[in-house]
Amino acid sequence: MPERFFCTAGRGMECFVTEEVTQKLSATEVETVSGKVLFTAEPDLCRLRFIKSGERLFLLLKKGSPLSLPKNKGKACSALREYVIGEPHMWLHCLSVWQNLQGQLQQHQHICGKVGIASKRKSGSVSEFHISKYRKQDSTVGDKVCTFQDPTHKNMSQAEDQNLMDIEELNATEQQLLPKPHMNTHPITFRVSCRCSGATAKVFTPQEVGAVIGGSIIKQFGWKPDLRMPSLEVFVHLNDLYSVVGFPISRQPLAKRDYIRNTGLRSTTAWAMGTLAELHVGALVLDPMCGVGTILLEAAKEWPFGHFLGVDNNDLQLKSAVSNVKGAGLDGAIELLKGSVLDLPFVSESMDAVICDIPFGRKFTSSKNMKDLLPDIIREMQRVVRVGGAIVLLLSQCLHHHLKVNFHFGATDNKNITHSGNNSVSEENGDKEANKGDILSRTHWFDSLIALESHSVSLGVTEAVIFKCKKAPPSLSL
Numbered sequence: 001m002p003e004r005f006f007c008t009a010g011r012g013m014e015c016f017v018t019e020e021v022t023q024k025l026s027a028t029e030v031e032t033v034s035g036k037v038l039f040t041a042e043p044d045l046c047r048l049r050f051i052k053s054g055e056r057l058f059l060l061l062k063k064g065s066p067l068s069l070p071k072n073k074g075k076a077c078s079a080l081r082e083y084v085i086g087e088p089h090m091w092l093h094c095l096s097v098w099q100n101l102q103g104q105l106q107q108h109q110h111i112c113g114k115v116g117i118a119s120k121r122k123s124g125s126v127s128e129f130h131i132s133k134y135r136k137q138d139s140t141v142g143d144k145v146c147t148f149q150d151p152t153h154k155n156m157s158q159a160e161d162q163n164l165m166d167i168e169e170l171n172a173t174e175q176q177l178l179p180k181p182h183m184n185t186h187p188i189t190f191r192v193s194c195r196c197s198g199a200t201a202k203v204f205t206p207q208e209v210g211a212v213i214g215g216s217i218i219k220q221f222g223w224k225p226d227l228r229m230p231s232l233e234v235f236v237h238l239n240d241l242y243s244v245v246g247f248p249i250s251r252q253p254l255a256k257r258d259y260i261r262n263t264g265l266r267s268t269t270a271w272a273m274g275t276l277a278e279l280h281v282g283a284l285v286l287d288p289m290c291g292v293g294t295i296l297l298e299a300a301k302e303w304p305f306g307h308f309l310g311v312d313n314n315d316l317q318l319k320s321a322v323s324n325v326k327g328a329g330l331d332g333a334i335e336l337l338k339g340s341v342l343d344l345p346f347v348s349e350s351m352d353a354v355i356c357d358i359p360f361g362r363k364f365t366s367s368k369n370m371k372d373l374l375p376d377i378i379r380e381m382q383r384v385v386r387v388g389g390a391i392v393l394l395l396s397q398c399l400h401h402h403l404k405v406n407f408h409f410g411a412t413d414n415k416n417i418t419h420s421g422n423n424s425v426s427e428e429n430g431d432k433e434a435n436k437g438d439i440l441s442r443t444h445w446f447d448s449l450i451a452l453e454s455h456s457v458s459l460g461v462t463e464a465v466i467f468k469c470k471k472a473p474p475s476l477s478l
């Protein structure tokens, strides 16, 4: 039976989570609030664990309007208790669904432990692809640092592939050999995690809310508190817009990828950039400043029928990228080269998509300012991408502002332009709304690129913008 869930999301990522749960889980009753997406879906871990744009996944126990608490603290405690624990049957139902999901999780972990983190990609799927086809004849740069044709690796991933099976692929006898979830026979241990803001925070600290709710749970259900290693976490979020109570499905956040050894860009942001690139079967995708390869790893895992190329000019970054690619079992899918984004070793119009996390200053190994280099970087991306192909960039807010003010992109009928967050793409692109003086004062002209989308996203400490444009056919770019 379908159940209610919610997924926490980084700021600006809610629209990606909404789209993903709708597409992948056929979720219904999808509701977005700041930082969370609530939805109804089947409690099937095999599908739920493939949500890539969310941070953490919870089973929703209750969502309501904001709590209005009496000023008297004693009365406020009673109101809080009544709100959170008032319907014990809902807690018991939620607990049984959660226990079932834990059983599925244990089975999944058992299988992963047995075979390691294996790739679902079949080795044969990339057999006809070879990068030399796309290399510039006169190219002297671009040392290949990861060889996907390496026979030992091919054998290893074939062996892994043979071992790889999902829970649903196990036969009945093997299912019987798996450890059975024993949650039902063990007492529940729990802890309460609270976040309070607005009016509630004026009455209670999060610790006080935790103590009130924790005490009621002990009394009502007889569960045992355990602050260090509880079997169940009770998540309570009270603010001026809504109140939410839920149980996290797993200790490990969805956003923590088992297959990434060396972390770079946030995995959820990298995944979102891949989804904007509209990758099709056989697509050739380039990250020309790939760092440790997060964008490529996320894309290759999600769209296993593409071919992925990473370029970076830094040996240490490439070394970490090679380790990541091997660790993820993706050496059949991702090829890494040493080279510069300013002189890419590929023939013109050879890439179906270019996805790139433009460094925010410090990481660019050049004495030149990034604002000065951006036009040359985009020009080189424009050269290598084919007509109709997407360029998806992650830019600092400052660099994005610079792009909006100083770059002119080709005109479009504006029909397909979308934006989220505070950015209006029509300002970057449209030019129907901008006055002529504004347009003429722009210093960098990219008539063959059409700006399509921009999304403000949070990277934790900083804010950034994902910007997407497409290469137009010649008739449109005139």
Ligand SMILES: C[S@@+](CC[C@H](N)C(=O)[O-])C[C@H]1O[C@@H](n2cnc3c(N)ncnc32)[C@H](O)[C@@H]1O
Pocket (backbone or CB within 6 Å): 263, 264, 265, 288, 289, 290, 291, 292, 293, 294, 295, 311, 312, 313, 314, 317, 339, 340, 341, 342, 357, 358, 359, 360, 363, 364, 365, 366
């Ligand atoms: C923001 S980091 C990319 C991070 C990457 N998305 C990840 O997850 O690791 C930018 C990368 O650009 C590389 N870089 C700097 N200048 C470059 C150039 N001229 N050509 C190619 N790569 C360059 C840096 O070595 C760095 O790895």
